[in-house]
Amino acid sequence: MTNKEAVLGVLKEYSCLTSSQIQGFANRMFNVHMSPNSASGIIRPYINQGIIAKSPDPNSGKMVYWLTDYGKEQLNK
Numbered sequence: 001m002t003n004k005e006a007v008l009g010v011l012k013e014y015s016c017l018t019s020s021q022i023q024g025f026a027n028r029m030f031n032v033h034m035s036p037n038s039a040s041g042i043i044r045p046y047i048n049q050g051i052i053a054k055s056p057d058p059n060s061g062k063m064v065y066w067l068t069d070y071g072k073e074q075l076n077k
Contacts, residue, residue, distance in 0.1 A: 006032040007042045008067075008075060011052065015066035018057070019043070022065065046071070 001009075006026040010017065014025060019036040026032045026039070034042075043065055046052040051071030057064050067075070 001030050001032055003032055003034050003038060004042050006030045006034070007039055008046075011065065011067045012072075012075065016057075016064045017066070018062045018064055051075070 003026070006029070007022055009030060010022050010025040013029070014021075017025070019039040022039045022043075023034055023036045026034060043052055043054075047054055047065075050068060051074055052065050053068050054063050054065050056062065
C-alpha cells in the first residue's frame, strides 16, 4: 500500500483529523510509516482537486482534514 492510499484509507474511516493523527492511524491501520509532514504533502493536491477539505480546529488551532462529499463520490467509483 502506498502512502497516498493509506491517507485516503484513513480519511475514509475517520474524519476531522490532523496530519499527526492521520500519520498515526496510517501506521496502525496499514503499517505504513510516514511523517506528519509527508501526510500533509500528500493531502495538498487532493485539497486542490476538491477531494479533501481543511479547516483550523476551533479548540486547538491545528489544521484538520476530511473527505468532501465530492471526494467520497470520486473514491467510490
